[in-house]
Amino acid sequence: xxxxxxxxxxxxxxxxxxxxxxxxxxxxxxxxxxxxxxxxxxxxxxxxxxxxxxxxxxxxxxxxxxxxxxxxxxxxxxxxxxxxxxxxxxxxxxxxxxxxxxxxxxxxxxxxxxxxxxxxxxxxxxxxxxxxxxxxxxxxxxxxxxxxxxxxxxxxxxxxxxxxxxxxxxxxxxxxxxxxxxxxxxxxxxxxxxxxx
Numbered sequence: 001x002x003x004x005x006x007x008x009x010x011x012x013x014x015x016x017x018x019x020x021x022x023x024x025x026x027x028x029x030x031x032x033x034x035x036x037x038x039x040x041x042x043x044x045x046x047x048x049x050x051x052x053x054x055x056x057x058x059x060x061x062x063x064x065x066x067x068x069x070x071x072x073x074x075x076x077x078x079x080x081x082x083x084x085x086x087x088x089x090x091x092x093x094x095x096x097x098x099x100x101x102x103x104x105x106x107x108x109x110x111x112x113x114x115x116x117x118x119x120x121x122x123x124x125x126x127x128x129x130x131x132x133x134x135x136x137x138x139x140x141x142x143x144x145x146x147x148x149x150x151x152x153x154x155x156x157x158x159x160x161x162x163x164x165x166x167x168x169x170x171x172x173x174x175x176x177x178x179x180x181x182x183x184x185x186x187x188x189x190x191x192x193x194x195x196x197x
Contacts, residue, residue: 015050017032017034017036017037018034018035018036018037019034019035019036019037020032020033020034020035020036021033021034021035021058021059021060021061021062022062022063022064023064024064024065024066024072025066026066026067026068026070027070028044028045028046029042029043029044029045029066029070029087030042030043030044030045031043031053031064031066031072033058033062033064033074034058035058035059035060035062037058038055038056038057038058039052039053039054039055039058040052040053040054040055040058040064040072040074040085041053042072042087042088051088051089052089053072053085053087053088053089054074054083054085054089057076057079057081059076059078061076061077061078061105062074062075062076063075063105063106063107065107065108065109065116066109067084067109067114067116067131068109068111068114070087071084071085071086071087071092071131072084072085072087073107073109073116075101075104075106075107075118077101077102077103077104077105079096079098080096080097080098080099080100080101080102081094081095081096081101082094082095082101082104082107082118082129082133084131084133093131093132093133093134094133095129095133095136097136100127100136100138101118101127101136102122103120103121103122103123103151104118104119104120104121104127105119105120105121105152105153105154106118106119106152106153106154106155106195107119107155108155108156108157108162109157110157110162111157112159114130114131115128115129115130115157115177116128116129116130116131116133117155117157117162118136118155119152119153119154119155119164119165120138120151120152121151121152121153122151123138123140123151124140124141124148124149124150124151124152125138125139125140125141125179126138126139126141126152126155126162126164126175126179127139128177139177139178139179140179141173141175141179141180141181142178142179142180142181149166149173149181150166150168150169151166151167151168152164152165152166152173153165153166153167153194154193154194154195154196155196156196156197161174161175161176161182162174162175162176162177163175163196164196165193165194165195165196167192167193167194169187170186170187170190170191170192170193171184171185171186171187171190171193172184172185172186172190172193172196
């Protein structure tokens with residue numbers, strides 16, 4: 001179990017978050033990264049319980065993603081770290097690579113094949129890895145008919161493609177697993193795209 005100091009469940013029916021920065025959900029579990037408490041918390045809706053999962057290093061820029069087994073990925077680009085922890089906080093896997101992960105801004109999981117994708121805002125690429133987190137594979141993005149692909153900041157995985165926001169051109173890219181751009185849309189409508197799901 002993670003070292004979380006002294007944790008006592010919040011009294012009463014409510015708990016005040018001090019600086020929630022991101023959240024991710026699957027099934028009855030909602031994971032919340034709260035920079036004010038410096039915790040990643042798991043709220044379990046059926047039992048109405050709140051428990052800490054990770055007790056250090058929660059800061060702006062941290063992103064969460066829940067896998068099919070309800071373990072949670074915690075991406076911290078400032079530390080160049082990606083953790084996979086069980087829903088109860090036990091560390092399952094870890095990647096610590098400040099050079100490779102410094103530009104990572106978002107993550108998504110493709111449930112059909114278990115692939116985890118990271119958006120790299122420092123280069124025109126995505127990073128691919130499996131849930132064991134034992135190998136990070138940079139996938140350069142091929143140029144589209146509209147030109148070279150720039151840095152990406154947000155991702156969503158669909159059943160047949162990966163969707164990414166390219167903020168400099170205010171557009172969404174539909175990508176295949178080899179980094180080929182299959183479709184580009186939104187550039188004539190979007191103004192400041194920030195997130196995608």
